[in-house]
Amino acid sequence: MPLVNNKVGDDCTVGTDKALADGKALVDSLIKVVACYRHLASCVGSCTDSLQLRDELRQTREKAQNLAVSICQHLTSHLRDKSLPEEQRKEMELLWVAFSSGLELLHVDMCKVFSMGDIFSLANSASLVQTGLQGGGSEVAARALSLPDLNQARAPEAGLESQERSTMEQEISQIDHMIDDMEMKVNVLRWMVEPHGPQYADPLSSTDSASLALLSVDEEQPGHQPQSQHSHMVVFVVLFAVVLVATTLSVCVVFFS
């Protein structure tokens, strides 16, 4: 793998800051996609299993893999650059550790989906386990793929199942190789990495649940917040005006009666 070091070395810290931000965005994306994949994977073999679910799994998996490949290239090239300043390196290592954990989860889930595909073939739907679930996972898949709505019109073909299985075997071994490769190329000392966050995380804020119903593309969120803040300001000003009018009126009433 060619080292992309000359360009990075010549950049000032602004360049590496951008690289860091890019890396962080990619890793955040991967974490989201891995979570969605896990969610969809837990439905395989249950009564909500269908061709559509399998197709959604495939699309989510492809997205996860693309992200993984780009993150791998991005982080490997930066971490192998010896001129990276110490602080940036620490941040990159944090991203690295998060990336490898995410990859681990993805790998396990892919293996599970593959082996369950063996046991539960959609051709024999009488054997699907009745787990009490009623809805499909389309919204979750949409969240993973950052799409407003999955293209329902495109009905997945039946032949896709066997094709997907053989692709899956290849993809699983590809992820395997990636994990091995990573460990060989970059030496991150895990015991030196310190996380940022606290041990106990805060509960999900209400804005999170509000934004869930809508698109969850990362670029959208910063745009969202100023908008809601803006509307809050307007409401506040209107209320203040109303209160002001009310007090002046009452003062007048008191004054003139």
Added chain:
Amino acid sequence: KMTINTLAKGGWYREQMTCFRKMEKVIVAMQDPDMGMKMRNQRLLITVIPHAMTGRDVIDWLIQKYNICEEEALHVGGMLVRYGYIYPLKEPRSLVLRADETPYRFQTPYFWTSTRWPASELDYAIYLAKKNIRKQGELMEYEKERYSLLHKRINHTWDFVVMQAREQLRASKQRRKADRIVLECQEQAYWLINRPPVRSLTLHYSAVLYHTVLSCVLRHCTNLHFIHIESCRRALGRNRVKSSICLEGFVKFSEQYQNHDPIMQGCLPSNPWISDDTAHWTMNSEIVPVPTRLRVERWSFSFMELLNDPIGRREFMTYLEKEFSAENLCFWQACEDIRHGESSKIIQKVEDVYKNFLAPGAARWVNIDSKTMDKTLEGIKHPHRFVMDDAQLHIYFLMKKMNKSNKFQKYVNWKKL
């Protein structure tokens, strides 16, 4: 019935897997739309969740399908619950099958026990983080302890744990409420089995628990870790022999020595204990002018026999002197002396051996390969009883080769006559 008593995962693991697969077949049979379980609805306040069944339903179905008695059905059903294929809805921590109106539900295949990827610490940490984020203070005491422990152990990836927990929660918020409840119950049931509250061996025999305990112990004590690695390395280096081959060797040995065994063959001229004639002992004493025929025959059995017999050793020495390789046997004898001699004299003896046999330009220099020589010279700096072992073994094999050579065999045969 199942116990954790062997490190070897092979046979016992296979046995477990077969049991799980059988249980899974039962579960799949229960899904049959015509002949399967009768499903009911679970009513929670305003939500209705389908696919529930009572314990009584399960027992009755098992009795009817497999033509067994109630006791056996209770046992089989109990196993299904204990290994997480069915989970209770009212009291999630009580993993027993009650033959009454207690509701149960099927676990999703993703969480089946036989999916060969054991629950990892990362997974457990994410689950606990999720539980904590969902409702602060909902973690039980033992869960809080484990959470802190995990926080220490996989501290480097803690940001990931928290972020993944949040993302998983956000993903599940996309589902309707009924589905969310089911998903939470499924996950809770899975973890109650894979990380049971009380770490007692009676709850769950499985590779998972064993590995958890073992990895716990190994991680906490780095010393134990090294000891474990060392013992594994030594175990790998040991020779393994099939028991059939061992027994064959034993039989061969017995056949070979049968004629030489005084109890089996009788001893000539007569048994001293019976006849009071000590001729037998005199003839077989350590140094005699003429060794008995049987004795000389034994020399041909193995090289060790020859060396251990004083007369044999003497004969061999004579032969070596003729070949100008006597120093080898002298060296070997000196090493034996060090190994079996007095502790106080060891240092002096090692010095002598070095002066006579190993030092460059020594009078009776022995030919040892460079690697062994280096190792021995290193060891001589801190002499102990077994410091010469490697060199002695090397010379032993050298002499053994010479013993095997035809010349010496002819010599021995001539002596036999």
